[in-house]
Amino acid sequence: MRRRLLPIAVSVLSMVVALGACGDSDDDDGAGGGSGIQTIRIGASPTPHAEILQFVQDELAAKAGLKLDIVEYTDYIQPNVALSEGDLDANYFQHLPYFEAQVAERGYKFDHFPGVHIEPYAAYSDSIDDIADLPEGGRIGVTNDPSNQARALDLLVEADLITLDDTGDEDPTILDVADNPKKLKFVETDPEQLPRSLQDFDLAIINGNYALEGGLNPVTDSLLLESGENNPYANFVAVRAEDLDDPGLVKLDQLLHSAEVRTFITSKWPKGEVLPAF
Known part of the structure; x- marks a missing residue:
């Protein structure tokens, strides 16, 4: 992966909840279905991914001949496992650096559609x-996911709190911190735990979806905020490589890039907590 520096502006058991609005399809053929309504079983993080998908299901899917069976995951590991094993037709929770790292590490035969949204x-x-006012020796909570750990460190670099060794095309980790004048202490934590353990740190750097789920507003509650401009961390729909041209999945991606979805995102998160990537 190529390193990208941004300006300022997980391995746990998953809890899987099928959304109540989803039911049996009129056509039980899945993502490769035949005539009639095509059901797509798609895994997603609860916020904002499942909310965006639920809007598509409620407002747009039927006219496109689709029905979304939305399955929520609260971790970042199981959605790709389920996709690889055929339990899902697609998932929607990850950005390109994480996707590339997982494909390289686990050998997944995946592909993806363009980015839909960004969570700063x-x-x-x-x-x-x-x-x-960050104290000397302050405890900094960071994710234990390497691709997102690099993203967290970028925020501290842009705030002139640390510098990083040059890692070339590899994402830096806390082991690559070079200058650290405040002698900050980094604590790796499962990302979903960070909002719940905020009191344990002087500063916690948190993924946008987990912040929102934890009642934190990235725009109004944060001390450092990633810019959405030229942001390489747009979240997208991932599929098995052989399904990239599946007509139903292509239709779903078109709906996710529609003017209606853009309006939904900007209306539901008017302060920029979630940003359209198209």
């Missing part, structure tokens, strides 16, 4: 109101 990464604190 941000840093939060229960103990300080200004990043300038």
Whole structure:
């Protein structure tokens, strides 16, 4: 993966919940279905991914001949496992750096559609109101997921809190921190735990979806905020490589890139907590 530096602006048991609005399809052929309504079983993080998909299901899918069976996952591992094993037709929860890392590490035969939305990464604190007040030796909570850990470190670099060794095309980790004048102490944590353990850190850098699920607003509650401009971390729909041209999946991606979905995103998250990527 090529390193990308952004300006300022997981391995746990998953809890899987099929959304109540989903039911049996009129056509039980799945993503490769034949005539009639085509059902697509798609895994997603609860916020905002499943919410965006539910809007598509409620407002757009039927006219396109689709029915979405939305399955929620609260971790970042199982949606790809389920897709690889054929339990899902698609998933919608990840960005390109994470996708590429998982494909390389686990040998998945996946492909993906273009980015749909961006959840700005941000840093939060229960103990300080200004990043300038971050104490020497402060505890910094960061994800234990390498691709997103690099994203967290980028925020600290842009705030002039640390520098990083040149890692070439590899994503840096906390082991690559070079200058650290405040002697900050990095604590790797499962990303979904960070919002719930905010009081344990002087600063916690949190994935956008987990922040939203934890009641945090990236725009109004954060001390450091990633910019959406030229952001390489847009989330997209991933599929098995052989299904990239499946007509139903292509239709779904077209709906996710429609003017209606863009309006839904900007209306539901008017402060920029979630940004359209198209």
